[in-house]
Amino acid sequence: MHEPVMSFDHVSKHYRGGTVAVEDFHLDIADGEFVSIVGPSGCGKSTLLKLIMGLEPLTGGRIEYRAQARKESAMTGMVFQQPLLLPWNTVLDNVLVPSTLQGRAQRRRDEGRARELLDMLGLTDFAGSHPYELSGGMQQRVGIARALLHDPRILLMDEPFGALDAMTRDQLTLDLLEIWERDRKTVVFITHSISEAVLLSDRVVVMTPRPGRVGDVVDITLPRPRTLDVVSTAAFGEYTRRIRSVLDNAEVVTAP
Amino acid sequence: MTAPSPHSPPPGRTLTVRREAGDTVNRRRLSDLPGWLLSSTTVLILLTIWEVSVRTFDVSVILFPAPTRIVEALVEGFTQGPFLRHTWVTLQEIIYGFGIAVVAGLLVAVWVSSSRLAEKIVLPIVVVLQTVPKVALAPLFLVWFGFGIESKILTTALIAFFPILVNATLGFNSTSGDQVNMMRSFGATRLQILTRLRLPTAVPSIIAGLDVAVVLSVIGAIVAEFVGSQAGLGYLIIASNTSLDVATMFAALVVLSVIGLVLHYAVVLGGRRLAFWSEENRARSVAN
Numbered sequence: 001m002h003e004p005v006m007s008f009d010h011v012s013k014h015y016r017g018g019t020v021a022v023e024d025f026h027l028d029i030a031d032g033e034f035v036s037i038v039g040p041s042g043c044g045k046s047t048l049l050k051l052i053m054g055l056e057p058l059t060g061g062r063i064e065y066r067a068q069a070r071k072e073s074a075m076t077g078m079v080f081q082q083p084l085l086l087p088w089n090t091v092l093d094n095v096l097v098p099s100t101l102q103g104r105a106q107r108r109r110d111e112g113r114a115r116e117l118l119d120m121l122g123l124t125d126f127a128g129s130h131p132y133e134l135s136g137g138m139q140q141r142v143g144i145a146r147a148l149l150h151d152p153r154i155l156l157m158d159e160p161f162g163a164l165d166a167m168t169r170d171q172l173t174l175d176l177l178e179i180w181e182r183d184r185k186t187v188v189f190i191t192h193s194i195s196e197a198v199l200l201s202d203r204v205v206v207m208t209p210r211p212g213r214v215g216d217v218v219d220i221t222l223p224r225p226r227t228l229d230v231v232s233t234a235a236f237g238e239y240t241r242r243i244r245s246v247l248d249n250a251e252v253v254t255a256p
Numbered sequence: 257m258t259a260p261s262p263h264s265p266p267p268g269r270t271l272t273v274r275r276e277a278g279d280t281v282n283r284r285r286l287s288d289l290p291g292w293l294l295s296s297t298t299v300l301i302l303l304t305i306w307e308v309s310v311r312t313f314d315v316s317v318i319l320f321p322a323p324t325r326i327v328e329a330l331v332e333g334f335t336q337g338p339f340l341r342h343t344w345v346t347l348q349e350i351i352y353g354f355g356i357a358v359v360a361g362l363l364v365a366v367w368v369s370s371s372r373l374a375e376k377i378v379l380p381i382v383v384v385l386q387t388v389p390k391v392a393l394a395p396l397f398l399v400w401f402g403f404g405i406e407s408k409i410l411t412t413a414l415i416a417f418f419p420i421l422v423n424a425t426l427g428f429n430s431t432s433g434d435q436v437n438m439m440r441s442f443g444a445t446r447l448q449i450l451t452r453l454r455l456p457t458a459v460p461s462i463i464a465g466l467d468v469a470v471v472l473s474v475i476g477a478i479v480a481e482f483v484g485s486q487a488g489l490g491y492l493i494i495a496s497n498t499s500l501d502v503a504t505m506f507a508a509l510v511v512l513s514v515i516g517l518v519l520h521y522a523v524v525l526g527g528r529r530l531a532f533w534s535e536e537n538r539a540r541s542v543a544n
């Protein structure tokens with residue numbers, strides 16, 4: 001592996017009140033790698049992203065990442081489980097939130113790019129609409145466009161499709177694959193869905209139940225570019241089986 | 257007794273329901289008419305009954321003047337009498353008092369909701385003060401600030417301050433932690449989170465507070481004038497009461513109601529424009 005762009009060095013996070021969310025988490029991520037993190041609910045996946053973003057302080061270890069960017073907030077783009085749009089803003093203004101925070105001039109400069117992103121995500125006609133006029137899937141697309149606005153090298157996604165129905169979910173997964181194929185960003189993708197993880201990723205990190213550690217790391221060597229057809233191949237089934245068995249075993253081991 | 261077998265048909269004949277187009281005649285109902293038409297018609301009918309009864313039973317003008325007498329007093333009061341001057345005085349008291357309450361209420365709300373220390377110190381005090389009947393302080397303000405407009409403005413401001421503070425604080429604190437994290441992940445500063453997230457999120461709540469406060473402002477100004485004043489609609493009511501000019505009293509009441517209504521609708525309509533995105537307002541626009 002090349003020099004990693006993001007490394008977790010024995011990271012731990014103990015919340016006040018005693019919850020040990022993450023313990024001794026160790027992982028290196030290479031540039032342009034698509035890494036998924038799966039694990040049982042409450043094992044500290046969201047916590048991991050909050051630690052990366054500096055939204056919560058670490059209680060042990062070190063996280064380091066580097067990327068070409070104008071400023072720190074433009075290194076990473078974050079997509080959340082909920083769209084988290086500002087209801088009083090139009091779709092275009094929501095995509096431009098990261099620019100607006102840097103002043104009017106930046107906003108003006110980025111408006112063209114925001115419109116391009118909306119085109120790419122099939123939202124051209126909704127630039128002037130408000131979030132409440134959009135379906136859940138469309139709102140999530142706006143959230144993705146917002147995260148892509150500054151063209152960050154690192155994309156962090158916390159169960160971005162978790163709240164969507166199966167069909168919308170498949171569509172957005174394919175869209176994400178296509179976006180990633182274009183410029184191969186480094187992606188940390190959190191999900192509950194094993195097949196989603198296998199379909200998208202170069203590597204799948206399976207976390208143990210709380211406290212979350214790295215249970216197993218599965219390299220996915222399915223050929224790219226991938227389509228939904230890959231789901232029905234034997235190799236795909238083998239990967240999902242393997243990840244599921246790691247998850248199941250981990251649960252048995254830690255059960256009291 | 258044997259339990260009925262689940263497969264045996266229930267007793268009775270076979271019934272058939274058939275529905276076809278044009279079955280029910282669309283009867284026009286009174287309740288289909290617009291609300292404003294219905295309520296204003298009702299008011300007109302009540303006024304007519306009032307007018308007719310006062311005339312037929314020859315009720316003394318001192319006890320209960322007919323609506324036409326009140327309108328007369330109103331017109332006369334504005335064209336020849338002192339109504340304009342008194343209305344202007346009261347309006348100033350309401351607007352200045354309300355304005356002070358808005359600024360102070362919002363500032364304290366921002367302060368309380370952005371510092372945990374301030375919240376712990378101030379909120380319990382507010383809760384206690386809220387139960388104090390603020391109008392009871394009007395006589396004290398009279399002693400402190402004199403018979404002029406100042407004591408009325410302060411009484412009004414004090415009364416209107418609390419609903420604004422309480423509702424605005426509630427609004428500022430209703431921002432979800434996820435939204436804050438979203439803004440922070442895109443590099444927002446504390447000030448930006450306040451102005452671009454917490455403040456807009458609080459708007460529907462603030463509007464609700466303003467609506468309560470604006471009605472209380474009218475009450476505050478009048479009560480303060482009752483306590484001691486030389487001008488204003490409250491003064492006019494007391495003065496005409498003493499001279500048994502009940503028609504003028506009613507006329508002043510009408511002016512006060514109009515002021516209250518206009519201010520209330522200004523807040524509500526302005527609020528709907530500002531908070532067009534809130535669930536509550538959208539529910540309303542669907543219902544209309």
Ligand SMILES: Nc1ncnc2c1ncn2[C@@H]1O[C@H](COP(=O)(O)OP(=O)(O)OP(=O)(O)O)[C@@H](O)[C@H]1O
Pocket residue numbers: 015016017019020021040041042043044045046047048210
């Ligand atoms: N701010 C907090 N304070 C205290 N405990 C917290 C906090 N945030 C999360 N936790 C706890 O840390 C643990 C991990 O939470 P986290 O949200 O990271 O889980 P997760 O893996 O994302 O779960 P899910 O898959 O359900 O989203 C949970 O037990 C949770 O209760």
Ligand SMILES: [Mg+2]
Pocket residue numbers: 045046047158
């Ligand atoms: Mg989570």
